[in-house]
Amino acid sequence: MRGSALNDLVLRTLNGARPADTLATVRSLMSEHVGAQDVRLLLADYQLTALHPIDNPDDAEALSATTAGHAFLEQIPLVCEFPGAGVEVNLPMGIRGDRIGVLQIRLDQVPDAEQLEELTQLSTVVTYAMRAAGRQSDALVRTSRTRRLTLAAELQWQLLPGRGCAAPEYTVAGHLEPAYHVCADSFDWSQDDDHLTLALIDGSDGRRVDVMLTTLAVTALRNARRAGLTIEDQARLTDQAIFAHHQGREHVGVLLLHININTGQVGALLAGAPRLLIRRDGQVLEPVLTEYPPLGMFGESTYTEQRFALVAGDRLLLISDGVHGAQSAQPHHFGDTALLELLDGSSDQSTCGVVRTVIEHLYQHRGHDDLDDDAVVLCADWRGPAQPAPDATPTGDEVDVELRLAAKRPRPPALRAVADR
Structure with missing residues (x-):
């Protein structure tokens, strides 16, 4: 048989x-x-x-x-x-x-x-x-467990949609660290009709938090998304939900991407400290996104998405501040040079290989010490549609050569977000 x-x-x-x-x-x-x-x-x-x-x-x-x-x-x-x-x-x-x-x-x-x-x-x-x-x-x-998870880590792992997802147009992989005692960071995704939504939730920010905060944030984002609301309204309603519970004492950072899988057009919204990098044609680019207040800080914030376009072959890396802001003994921030070099040299790796390599080098950067903040890595490869729609015109390839003051070398060219008019 x-x-x-x-x-x-x-x-x-x-x-x-x-x-x-x-x-x-x-x-x-x-x-x-x-x-x-x-x-x-x-x-x-x-x-x-x-x-x-x-x-x-x-x-x-x-x-x-x-x-x-x-x-x-x-x-x-x-x-x-x-x-x-x-x-x-x-x-x-x-x-x-x-x-x-x-x-x-x-x-x-x-x-x-x-x-x-x-x-x-x-x-x-x-x-x-x-x-x-x-x-x-x-x-x-x-x-799959080499030791017991903390209760907070159990909550965070139960929230995840999985370790990866794929379709003809894209492949996505994500990971959380420290795996067995992660406290408050998370990620999420969903493909609905002709759009893929990616979300990175930065709930810890290096401080003690209510472990239920991320559960509230992820659930509120999903509730709004499943109601068919835009990422602007997803952020606004989640901001209100968290503020109603915590009155501004607790809040979360979030990076939301809404990708049209027929055109590669991206709607992006950044609140707080997450970061987005894009590897394209041998360069590491960074969208110039307006940074809005974290969700739950004020409860009345207005959020506006910005737009740029992907091209076939782009690799996206979404990271929490526990990754790009991690310090070594020198001290150097992991996001200043090491992370950029890793992404630049990742062309022969799968998305799963990339997230694993980033976490490995993050621990090396820390001298193999325990992380002092949760670390989330979300990697997405964009292959693009087999037959692009007629209006799939790249609009996000303008660059910004402004240097980042904390960088040990010039910050990579920035992929300027084109605001939706």
Whole structure:
């Protein structure tokens, strides 16, 4: 049995199995129908440092410098040959850009291109079944944790839409740190009709906060977005909701992007300290956006979106102040030089690889000390529509050469936001 018939059988069988029997069921099916000698299900940990087998989480494989890790980060199937011992096939497990791990199969011989494609589709089927099982059991979640989360971190991870999302026009990946005790930062996304909305929420700002603040902010933004309101009204209503609860004592920074996937036109709104960088044609650009007061500070603020256009090949990096403002022992801000160089040299990495690399170097910048502020990284690659709309004219490629005073080298050219008239 092969192809769609096997996919249907695997899905039906896994749907009827207990969550705890997922691995045994997959092994049995793969052995009978694919000829697998062994099967492992490897799940990525919360810090994106290793892949953990669900039957033996301590026997982890590092994400860096391993075939399984490369298959996870790049979301491509990879085959390793072992002379006299068969081959190992590493199949990425992900759904619409949301990566969860790797399905690792031992076979007698190297699969041909058609067989490898069928195995990759089968891995997607297994991923859907595991996602469903994860709704009913904590076993899979525990595999991804190397230690206990704080209650605040549990709240923040439950808020997230996933680790990534993808469509023909774009790929997005996001990450939070410190993973096991993140306090108040978050991110969100949604594609509705012909628009993609990205949101980065900076709730900590290096200070003690009510851990429910971000929950209120994200929920208010979603409520307004799901009502079909503009990002201006999303910000305004969230500002009012937070102010009503905290009377200006607590507030959050936010960066909202509303991207037309048919044209690449972006509506952007910045409140507080998040930052947006764009890598385009070997240059790192920064939109010149008006910085509005953080949401909840006054409760009566007016927010106006600004517009610029993306072009195919653009890479967007949305970061909280816990990333760009992180200091080293010297002290130097991470966003002054190191972050710009990382983004500039990231062309051969996937979005997931970029967020992981940024976090790795952030810890190096800090001398591997604990972070003193939450850090959020959201990376989006814009491929553009297959057939751009007639009005998809780039309007955001003007540059601003003004230097940033705190920079150790000239600030990158700025992508000037064109205000919507």
